[in-house]
Amino acid sequence: MSTTTKTPATPSLLERLTKGWFYLALLGIAVVSLVRIVTDTNDLDSAGTIRAAIIATCPILMAALGGLWAERAGVVNIGLEGQMILGTWGAAFFTYHYGPWIGILGAALLGLIGGLMHAVATVTFGVDHIVSGVAINLIGAGAATYLAEAVFSDYNGGGPRQLVGLDPPTNITIPGISDWSLDLADKHWFFVSDIASVVAALTTRISSLSVVVFALVALSAFLLWRTSFGLRLRSCGENPQAAETLGVNVIRYKYIAVLISGALAGIGGGFLALVSSSGYSANQTGGRGYIGLAAMIFGNWRPSGLLAGALTFGYTDSLRLRDADAVHALLLLVALGLLVLAVLRLVRKQVEGAIVMGVAGAAILAWFLFTDSVPREFTVMTPYVTTLFVLALGAQRLRMPAADGKPYRKGSAG
Amino acid sequence: MNAFSLRRVGLALLAPAIAVVVSVIVTTIVIAAVGSSPGDFWSAMFSNPLPRIRVNVVNQTAMIYTSAVAAAIGFRMGLFNIGLEGQYLMASFAAASFAGAAYVGGFLNVGLSLLIAIAVGAAWAGIAGILRTTRGVSEVISTIMLNAIALTLVGYLVDRYGVHEGNTVRTTKIAAGDMVKGFTPYQARDGQVWALAIIAVLVGVGFWVLLNKTRFGFDLRASGQSESAALASGVNPKRMILVSMMLSGGVAGLIWMPALFGSAGSYGTSFQFGLGFLGIAVALLGRNSPIGMLFGAVLFAYLSAQSNTLTFSTDISPSIVQITQGVAVLAVVISYEVVRRWRARLEQRVVSRELAGAMGATA
Numbered sequence: 001m002s003t004t005t006k007t008p009a010t011p012s013l014l015e016r017l018t019k020g021w022f023y024l025a026l027l028g029i030a031v032v033s034l035v036r037i038v039t040d041t042n043d044l045d046s047a048g049t050i051r052a053a054i055i056a057t058c059p060i061l062m063a064a065l066g067g068l069w070a071e072r073a074g075v076v077n078i079g080l081e082g083q084m085i086l087g088t089w090g091a092a093f094f095t096y097h098y099g100p101w102i103g104i105l106g107a108a109l110l111g112l113i114g115g116l117m118h119a120v121a122t123v124t125f126g127v128d129h130i131v132s133g134v135a136i137n138l139i140g141a142g143a144a145t146y147l148a149e150a151v152f153s154d155y156n157g158g159g160p161r162q163l164v165g166l167d168p169p170t171n172i173t174i175p176g177i178s179d180w181s182l183d184l185a186d187k188h189w190f191f192v193s194d195i196a197s198v199v200a201a202l203t204t205r206i207s208s209l210s211v212v213v214f215a216l217v218a219l220s221a222f223l224l225w226r227t228s229f230g231l232r233l234r235s236c237g238e239n240p241q242a243a244e245t246l247g248v249n250v251i252r253y254k255y256i257a258v259l260i261s262g263a264l265a266g267i268g269g270g271f272l273a274l275v276s277s278s279g280y281s282a283n284q285t286g287g288r289g290y291i292g293l294a295a296m297i298f299g300n301w302r303p304s305g306l307l308a309g310a311l312t313f314g315y316t317d318s319l320r321l322r323d324a325d326a327v328h329a330l331l332l333l334v335a336l337g338l339l340v341l342a343v344l345r346l347v348r349k350q351v352e353g354a355i356v357m358g359v360a361g362a363a364i365l366a367w368f369l370f371t372d373s374v375p376r377e378f379t380v381m382t383p384y385v386t387t388l389f390v391l392a393l394g395a396q397r398l399r400m401p402a403a404d405g406k407p408y409r410k411g412s413a414g
Numbered sequence: 415m416n417a418f419s420l421r422r423v424g425l426a427l428l429a430p431a432i433a434v435v436v437s438v439i440v441t442t443i444v445i446a447a448v449g450s451s452p453g454d455f456w457s458a459m460f461s462n463p464l465p466r467i468r469v470n471v472v473n474q475t476a477m478i479y480t481s482a483v484a485a486a487i488g489f490r491m492g493l494f495n496i497g498l499e500g501q502y503l504m505a506s507f508a509a510a511s512f513a514g515a516a517y518v519g520g521f522l523n524v525g526l527s528l529l530i531a532i533a534v535g536a537a538w539a540g541i542a543g544i545l546r547t548t549r550g551v552s553e554v555i556s557t558i559m560l561n562a563i564a565l566t567l568v569g570y571l572v573d574r575y576g577v578h579e580g581n582t583v584r585t586t587k588i589a590a591g592d593m594v595k596g597f598t599p600y601q602a603r604d605g606q607v608w609a610l611a612i613i614a615v616l617v618g619v620g621f622w623v624l625l626n627k628t629r630f631g632f633d634l635r636a637s638g639q640s641e642s643a644a645l646a647s648g649v650n651p652k653r654m655i656l657v658s659m660m661l662s663g664g665v666a667g668l669i670w671m672p673a674l675f676g677s678a679g680s681y682g683t684s685f686q687f688g689l690g691f692l693g694i695a696v697a698l699l700g701r702n703s704p705i706g707m708l709f710g711a712v713l714f715a716y717l718s719a720q721s722n723t724l725t726f727s728t729d730i731s732p733s734i735v736q737i738t739q740g741v742a743v744l745a746v747v748i749s750y751e752v753v754r755r756w757r758a759r760l761e762q763r764v765v766s767r768e769l770a771g772a773m774g775a776t777a
Binding site for chain 1: 450558573691695698730731733735736741743744748
């Protein structure tokens with residue numbers, strides 16, 4: 001899992017072997033491959049499944065990234081859901097009139113308006129961040145419903161609760177690699193075919209907007225951690241009074257962060273309307289803003305962590321819509337993962353955590369062995385249950401920005 | 415001094431007044447922006463409500479008010495129970511299943527179902543309480559997760575064990591004799607005021623008594639204002655968090671009960687979602703005071719119920735009032751903050767003037 005801390009005092013053999021994300025990813029693929037072959041469910045990581053997983057991941061990722069921007073500047077933004085809903089409407093409206101790329105900008109704009117409301121309430125007026133977020137979710141849901149009923153009803157393919165038949169952003173296929181990797185993936189060899197599936201999914205009909213989404217994550221990581229702008233922004237989330245004494249305009253940075261946060265959530269909503277489905281429909285977000293928030297917490301307020309969180313949640317979300325056997329095979333994967341984590345904890349002499357994870361792993365293993373299928377509803381629950389578990393077991397090791405959610409007033413230093 | 419206290423009352427009413435004005439302006443602008451007539455909207459909203467709508471307002475007020483009290487119990491303790499939605503969902507499903515199974519009959523069935531609703535709501539909130547007290551998990555995050563889990567869990571349970579009818583599914587109907595209808599103030603077709611709406615009154619009075627007349631209520635308010643001060647006076651903060659969280663969840667469990675026994679008769683498509691978030695909004699609007707929340711609940715219930723007339727007389731969709739409600743909440747919390755800052759500055763000025771006067775007299 002993503003929250004494992006690195007660099008212990010004496011690196012053991014196991015930890016030296018599993019050091020670094022690259023090896024961890026290889027190990028993960030090997031385990032997935034093994035489970036796929038043992039359970040004979042090729043859909044567990046077929047190119048189609050991974051493609052669906054990427055599509056399911058992107059909106060969650062955008063919401064999570066939006067949460068990261070705001071919380072790194074010290075503003076808790078649970079209005080992500082509302083900003084996302086505004087984004088779905090914005091994407092549909094602007095795509096209908098001006099095409100998909102302006103549509104995405106429109107989604108960002110609508111999300112940004114939601115962010116602006118949140119910034120005015122929390123940064124300028126010092127309202128409790130959660131309270132403001134709840135109000136923005138109410139406003140976002142109400143505004144999108146009302147505007148859809150008022151505007152989309154007269155459009156081609158539109159109705160009071162939907163607007164379908166919108167142009168999606170173009171899909172990209174890299175000719176040679178795509179066919180070659182698809183062939184290789186169909187061979188169902190150990191390890192090789194699994195890598196090929198990933199390559200195939202990344203080179204075959206991948207939405208250009210997905211590429212933009214992943215680029216935005218990398219860009220955010222760079223801006224927040226590798227530039228002085230990012231350092232100042234994060235200092236507003238850690239200790240705004242200290243930042244102020246160093247001449248940082250805390251209010252301005254918080255505004256920038258929350259506006260970007262809203263815009264990113266809006267893009268996430270736009271992705272739902274344009275790529276995940278072929279248009280706007282009411283209640284399209286289905287709580288993905290909250291899942292994004294969960295992915296961010298799961299990822300310990302770090303870009304790499306929230307990426308891992310969003311991929312995990314996106315993968316389970318996509319599996320629900322595919323082969324029921326794959327969901328069942330996933331149980332074995334989760335059980336193995338938990339047992340491995342339990343052993344890791346035991347090695348580090350964290351007995352309590354090891355016991356909890358071991359018991360959970362054994363229970364899921366038993367569930368896998370004694371049943372033939374899993375109710376689909378249970379995969380829907382996965383992100384939420386996982387987050388609760390991670391919070392309950394790792395709350396001490398999760399570290400949010402020190403001044404996150406605290407009110408700040410200009411001139412309060414010293 | 416008299417003029418000063420008069421000013422205080424004025425300031426207290428100022429914030430809600432600003433909020434109403436702002437939400438009226440925003441609503442008007444939004445309606446005009448999409449090309450409809452704001453005049454039609456306001457005349458429809460201020461027209462004399464039909465008997466059917468009056469009945470509806472009373473029923474909705476009862477449910478929203480119960481929800482607001484549940485939220486306020488948490489707020490007074492400094493806890494943000496966003497999980498009302500999941501708590502009353504779980505509780506409603508459990509109570510409807512129990513009542514529908516008809517293990518016992520008559521009033522005993524109703525009474526036991528209500529107890530089950532309270533217990534299930536309290537237990538679901540208790541999970542968040544335990545996570546907070548033992549593992550330090552923020553109740554905001556855990557209750558958001560629990561809301562989503564409740565939604566899928568109930569969806570699964572009702573699908574697995576419920577009664578399927580065409581495309582819909584519901585729990586077993588409660589026997590007609592076990593329903594608690596209500597009284598009919600107008601014609602039969604205008605509907606009934608549900609008898610169990612009385613729950614809202616009991617909950618409201620109970621909340622006031624608990625808060626102002628009991629040791630627990632004092633501890634609760636003390637912990638909410640300063641945990642360290644409460645600790646110093648012998649309050650166990652962890653116990654307080656768990657108990658108030660469960661109390662909040664228990665009250666939340668009752669939210670939908672008037673509708674269940676008054677008309678729905680089962681958990682199914684007639685279940686009303688969203689009451690939890692409306693309750694939070696109304697608690698914020700009414701500043702967690704029993705009277706303030708009553709005004710808020712009536713206002714929200716009226717907006718929701720009366721907006722149904724829009725479909726007959728105008729081209730404006732009733733969902734516009736959702737914007738009005740949301741803006742009202744945001745505006746009210748902002749204007750309370752503005753008024754608070756303003757009042758602090760005003761008091762500062764008064765004190766400094768008095769001090770200056772006293773200095774002048776002694777000189």
